Amino acid sequence: MLKKRLIFTLLYNQGQFMLSRNFRLQKVGDLKWLQTNYNFSHISYSIDELIVLDVTRGERNTEDFCSALKTLTEGCFVPIAAGGGVNTVGHARALLHSGADKVVVNTALYEDDGFIGELASEFGQQCIVASMDIKRAPDGSYQAWAECGSRCMEGSAKHWIEANAGNAVGEIYLNSIDCDGTGQGYDLGLLDQLPPNMSKPVILAGGVGNAIHLAAGFADPRVDAAATAHLFNFVGDGLKQARQSLIADGVVLPIWDVQLLEHHLRLDDSQGQDD
Amino acid sequence: MGASIAVIDYGMGNIWSVLSALRYLGCSPTVSGDPKEIAGADVLLLPGVGSFRKAMATLQQKSLDKAILDAVQNRGSKILGICLGMQLMGSRGSEDGNTIGLGLIPNPVDRFTAQEAGSSKIPHIGFDVVRSSADSSLFRGIPEAADFYFVHSYRMLADGLSGKKATCKCGVDFLAAYEQDNIFATQFHPEKSQSNGLMLLKNFLAQ
Numbered sequence: 001m002l003k004k005r006l007i008f009t010l011l012y013n014q015g016q017f018m019l020s021r022n023f024r025l026q027k028v029g030d031l032k033w034l035q036t037n038y039n040f041s042h043i044s045y046s047i048d049e050l051i052v053l054d055v056t057r058g059e060r061n062t063e064d065f066c067s068a069l070k071t072l073t074e075g076c077f078v079p080i081a082a083g084g085g086v087n088t089v090g091h092a093r094a095l096l097h098s099g100a101d102k103v104v105v106n107t108a109l110y111e112d113d114g115f116i117g118e119l120a121s122e123f124g125q126q127c128i129v130a131s132m133d134i135k136r137a138p139d140g141s142y143q144a145w146a147e148c149g150s151r152c153m154e155g156s157a158k159h160w161i162e163a164n165a166g167n168a169v170g171e172i173y174l175n176s177i178d179c180d181g182t183g184q185g186y187d188l189g190l191l192d193q194l195p196p197n198m199s200k201p202v203i204l205a206g207g208v209g210n211a212i213h214l215a216a217g218f219a220d221p222r223v224d225a226a227a228t229a230h231l232f233n234f235v236g237d238g239l240k241q242a243r244q245s246l247i248a249d250g251v252v253l254p255i256w257d258v259q260l261l262e263h264h265l266r267l268d269d270s271q272g273q274d275d
Numbered sequence: 276m277g278a279s280i281a282v283i284d285y286g287m288g289n290i291w292s293v294l295s296a297l298r299y300l301g302c303s304p305t306v307s308g309d310p311k312e313i314a315g316a317d318v319l320l321l322p323g324v325g326s327f328r329k330a331m332a333t334l335q336q337k338s339l340d341k342a343i344l345d346a347v348q349n350r351g352s353k354i355l356g357i358c359l360g361m362q363l364m365g366s367r368g369s370e371d372g373n374t375i376g377l378g379l380i381p382n383p384v385d386r387f388t389a390q391e392a393g394s395s396k397i398p399h400i401g402f403d404v405v406r407s408s409a410d411s412s413l414f415r416g417i418p419e420a421a422d423f424y425f426v427h428s429y430r431m432l433a434d435g436l437s438g439k440k441a442t443c444k445c446g447v448d449f450l451a452a453y454e455q456d457n458i459f460a461t462q463f464h465p466e467k468s469q470s471n472g473l474m475l476l477k478n479f480l481a482q
Binding site: 001002003005045048070073074075076077078079080096097098099100101123124125126170171199200201224254255256257258260261264265266267268 | 422
């Protein structure tokens with residue numbers, strides 16, 4: 001049986017990694033800072049998947065992003081998805097050649113121009129993650145927003161989720177704009193916007209502040225993967241401990257030996273230990 | 276270790292992460308699409324993601340199919356096929372029409388049928404449990420039920436194979452890993468499977 005997934009999402013903006021709160025960005029530090037202060041490669045030993053998004057508002061520099069992606073993914077032994085403004089096959093290919101296994105598409109999902117089909121026929125639909133930013137309207141209904149949460153799409157979120165799920169994508173990433181970065185927990189109401197016969201994996205994102213919030217996501221059978229983008233809430237060993245407590249509580253996550261990774265497994269060392 | 280390690284580059288899939296895993300283990304692999312270099316390497320890794328037919332056509336076009344067989348069958352070089360790389364080592368594949376494979380593993384590669392998959396989703400994507408036998412050299416030091424990362428819609432079955440087999444269940448039991456003499460293959464991605472995958476790569480290289 002397939003295991004559930006714990007996903008970490010990194011937000012990139014012109015060479016810097018960011019915290020986002022309700023889609024307003026705050027600078028955290030660059031790649032070097034991330035390694036020094038958060039020992040990022042060790043964080044990656046406690047997740048099942050990494051998502052890296054270029055959330056730069058306005059013009060993005062794909063070359064710089066790809067080079068950051070390459071540095072990040074060296075020494076990261078889980079599947080990696082990357083995206084941010086992807087709307088050409090060439091852009092997707094550049095990410096896939098920089099360490100990504102999957103491409104995250106958001107705004108282009110709403111254009112009726114055959115791009116998703118084109119991506120799928122080039123790389124396979126398992127390669128495409130449909131990322132949707134959802135916000136609750138004052139009347140309690142949900143709507144989908146494009147362009148980093150700046151353009152509200154006409155029609156209900158339900159309509160768009162169903163349309164995207166029926167497209168040639170591999171999975172759906174649902175992010176709550178309202179809960180994003182608040183650390184107050186997921187908006188589980190997003191899951192009620194899913195079609196009843198949803199056949200594609202669902203990643204839930206937005207709002208996680210601690211392991212209890214992750215557990216609440218995993219407790220819903222409609223959730224295949226729980227994501228968090230909150231670096232500060234999982235400082236130091238935070239993510240490692242969250243993972244351990246989730247596994248202890250019966251969440252069916254993959255099991256591996258984090259210590260082996262931390263001690264650096266090497267071919268020329270029969271003990272599997274080094275420096 | 277003086278063995279020359281070559282990762283076969285034929286333009287299909289994420290070679291970057293295989294290289295990253297080999298470098299982590301302390302190896303200095305070369306990346307090559309040159310049949311002469313491939314035929315002369317001691318250790319071959321055949322990664323790949325994508326269509327069987329397209330991949331096989333590319334290998335033939337670049338004469339890499341002959342180079343691989345020459346290295347493995349005449350020179351005794353060891354090979355590890357990963358994902359599509361494993362499938363290409365099969366007798367034939369039915370993705371995009373029937374195509375003859377390298378024939379290093381005598382079973383065919385077909386899509387999971389609806390009957391096989393049952394309620395399991397296809398493509399089969401994510402970490403899943405692989406069951407190996409205690410005498411496996413690839414899985415030495417790895418629990419007999421361990422998690423590895425898969426992403427595929429086609430599978431090889433274990434029926435009738437004489438080498439050591441590891442299996443995974445996606446509706447039906449399918450071949451997750453295989454080893455026979457100098458031939459090794461995994462349907463999953465060891466380079467994406469944390470310590471379990473790195474241990475397996477280490478075991479392969481240490482053979």
